[in-house]
Amino acid sequence: MYSMRSINLFMDTDCTCKNLLECLYNLSASDLDILVTLLRSKEPLTLEIISKQLRRDKGTIFRSLQKLVSIGFCVKESRNLRSGGQYHTYRATSIDIIERATEYRLKEIQKSLSRLIKRFKGDIQQMIEQ
Numbered sequence: 001m002y003s004m005r006s007i008n009l010f011m012d013t014d015c016t017c018k019n020l021l022e023c024l025y026n027l028s029a030s031d032l033d034i035l036v037t038l039l040r041s042k043e044p045l046t047l048e049i050i051s052k053q054l055r056r057d058k059g060t061i062f063r064s065l066q067k068l069v070s071i072g073f074c075v076k077e078s079r080n081l082r083s084g085g086q087y088h089t090y091r092a093t094s095i096d097i098i099e100r101a102t103e104y105r106l107k108e109i110q111k112s113l114s115r116l117i118k119r120f121k122g123d124i125q126q127m128i129e130q
Contacts, residue, residue, distance in 0.1 A: 024105050025071050030056065031064045035073055035092060044077060044089035065090055073098055 021027050027035075033054055038045060047065065051058045068074035069090075077089050092098075 020102065024102060024109075025067075025073075027067070028064070030054075030060060031067055034061060034064045035068055038068075038074060038090060038092035039095070041091070044091040046087060046089055050090070068092075072101055 018032060021032065021035075034050060037050060037053060045053075047058055047061055050065075051061045054061065065074060065076070069076050073093055075091050075093060077091070078086050079089055080086055
């Protein structure tokens with residue numbers, strides 16, 4: 001889940017939103033590049049366009065897009081081709097939605113840490129007795 005490196009990062013006064021998103025959602029630099037590309041675009045983008053813009057393999061882009069869709073930072077939409085068939089486009093959700101999701105995630109982590117600290121003495125005592 002969270003490594004010591006990621007927890008220590010939160011204590012760093014130079015921590016950025018990029019660092020926060022990397023830690024809270026386990027996003028890679030590639031994931032963040034795609035998110036920024038989608039946030040900058042006024043139009044929904046296809047996998048092929050994103051792949052060309054970022055000069056990265058379609059498989060890598062696809063996996064990142066799936067992750068961004070699953071955490072709600074990106075929306076996948078199906079489009080019909082005039083000749084039949086479908087293709088997909090991707091667009092970023094709003095910065096406000098990303099901010100609210102991040103605030104919610106931080107509150108959930110705070111709740112978890114509060115539960116842990118309430119059990120702290122008992123857990124340590126149990127470890128000693130074993």
